Amino acid sequence: MANVDTSIPPETTGAAAGLAARHSAEHPLKLYGGWFCPFVQRAWIALVEKHIEHQYVEINPYKKEPEFLALNPRGLVPTLGLPDPPRAVLYESSVVCEYLDERYADEAVHGKRLLPGSAYERARARLWIDHVSTRVIPGFYKLLQHTEGKSALSIEETRREFLGHIRTLVKEMSSSGPFFLGETFSLVDIALAPWAKRLWLIDHYKNGGVGIPQEGHDGDDEVWGRWRAWFKAVTERPSVKETWSDDERYLAAYKRYADNTTNSLVGQATRAGSGLP
Numbered sequence: 324m325a326n327v328d329t330s331i332p333p334e335t336t337g338a339a340a341g342l343a344a345r346h347s348a349e350h351p352l353k354l355y356g357g358w359f360c361p362f363v364q365r366a367w368i369a370l371v372e373k374h375i376e377h378q379y380v381e382i383n384p385y386k387k388e389p390e391f392l393a394l395n396p397r398g399l400v401p402t403l404g405l406p407d408p409p410r411a412v413l414y415e416s417s418v419v420c421e422y423l424d425e426r427y428a429d430e431a432v433h434g435k436r437l438l439p440g441s442a443y444e445r446a447r448a449r450l451w452i453d454h455v456s457t458r459v460i461p462g463f464y465k466l467l468q469h470t471e472g473k474s475a476l477s478i479e480e481t482r483r484e485f486l487g488h489i490r491t492l493v494k495e496m497s498s499s500g501p502f503f504l505g506e507t508f509s510l511v512d513i514a515l516a517p518w519a520k521r522l523w524l525i526d527h528y529k530n531g532g533v534g535i536p537q538e539g540h541d542g543d544d545e546v547w548g549r550w551r552a553w554f555k556a557v558t559e560r561p562s563v564k565e566t567w568s569d570d571e572r573y574l575a576a577y578k579r580y581a582d583n584t585t586n587s588l589v590g591q592a593t594r595a596g597s598g599l600p
């Protein structure tokens with residue numbers, strides 16, 4: 324299959340273009356990212372939340388340029404180039420987010436920590452980040468790439484499975500809200516925010532959409548009310564808005580997922596029914 328994904332436009336637009344421009348000067352801490360990528364958005368949100376000086380470097384990870392593979396042999400964004408030790412590199416969005424939170428820990432400079440202080444609460448946050456990464460996110464791609472006659476389950480079954488994983492997460496949210504842990508925005512919120520921001524693409528492209536009940540059309544319940552409060556707080560968070568390009572760009576970039584023609588590693592894994600990269 325031709326690699327359709329290498330044609331993605333090479334620049335940020337909208338709010339993200341302003342953010343990228345403010346972080347275009349040479350800096351030893353470098354985020355190699357793609358504007359369209361939700362895993363990148365996780366790391367980018369963490370950088371913004373913590374006011375961390377850095378350089379944003381836009382690349383197209385589908386091109387697998389040798390210089391990029393030399394930094395990250397997995398060939399995935401986000402990839403983080405570090406100031407110390409020299410030439411050190413990290414990748415994997417959840418690893419990168421935790422690193423940023425620990426390395427830039429001074430709350431007077433970098434604001435509140437993104438993981439809780441107690442060992443149990445921290446482990447519990449990681450548990451629900453794992454739920455997002457291993458259940459909610461694969462469910463998102465299964466629904467977005469759902470193809471009648473090719474997917475193992477019907478679209479209704481795929482939607483039910485996806486909503487089930489969201490409901491399970493919502494039931495774990497602090498009742499005081501609005502965020503997962505309550506008043507404090509954390510890595511659990513960051514883990515899911517980029518896909519929450521992209522749910523409208525499923526509404527746009529897929530028959531029946533995401534299927535989350537609108538307010539007043541519930542029948543069901545506290546769960547979706549709590550979800551709406553979380554969703555509103557997270558999508559209105561300045562760090563989430565600032566890392567967002569123009570809507571039309573996502574519409575174009577995600578059409579290849581909706582058509583199930585993407586050749587991205589995430590798209591291939593979803594088609595194959597295997598774990599995401």
Ligand SMILES: N[C@@H](CCC(=O)N[C@@H](CS)C(=O)NCC(=O)O)C(=O)O
Nearest residue numbers: 360362384399400415416587588600
């Ligand atoms: N597990 C990785 C996934 C990152 C990922 O899949 N990034 C995509 C862009 S959204 C990528 O670089 N894809 C390159 C490819 O599919 O060849 C993480 O959490 O950082």
